Amino acid sequence: MRDSWLDEKISMTKKLGLAARFGAVPIIGGLVLPGRWFLPKTMLLFGAAILIIPVVFYLYILTIGHGKRRHKGEKSDFWGAILLIETSG
Numbered sequence: 001m002r003d004s005w006l007d008e009k010i011s012m013t014k015k016l017g018l019a020a021r022f023g024a025v026p027i028i029g030g031l032v033l034p035g036r037w038f039l040p041k042t043m044l045l046f047g048a049a050i051l052i053i054p055v056v057f058y059l060y061i062l063t064i065g066h067g068k069r070r071h072k073g074e075k076s077d078f079w080g081a082i083l084l085i086e087t088s089g
Contacts, residue, residue, distance in 0.1 A: 016055035023051030 030044035 012058065013055070016058050020052045020055040023048040026051075 026044040026048035030041045030048065033041045033044070035041075
């Protein structure tokens with residue numbers, strides 16, 4: 001028997017992972033462009049960051065120790081985010 005909570009988390013991770021894979025393309029393009037193309041290079045790298053950062057934060061919130069295991073229930077991701085903000089300060 002599968003856990004619906006886990007299925008939801010895996011589904012969200014797959015969606016964000018797909019966006020992060022699309023973020024790899026602008027990174028490659030930004031690194032290949034010569035240095036004189038500063039604005040397009042910056043735009044490509046910024047766009048890649050917008051696509052990749054959400055999956056990094058989601059995985060961090062989903063998997064952090066930092067006491068998240070103590071907070072059970074439907075709002076455990078919220079408490080994980082609060083702990084992330086608190087410990088990074």
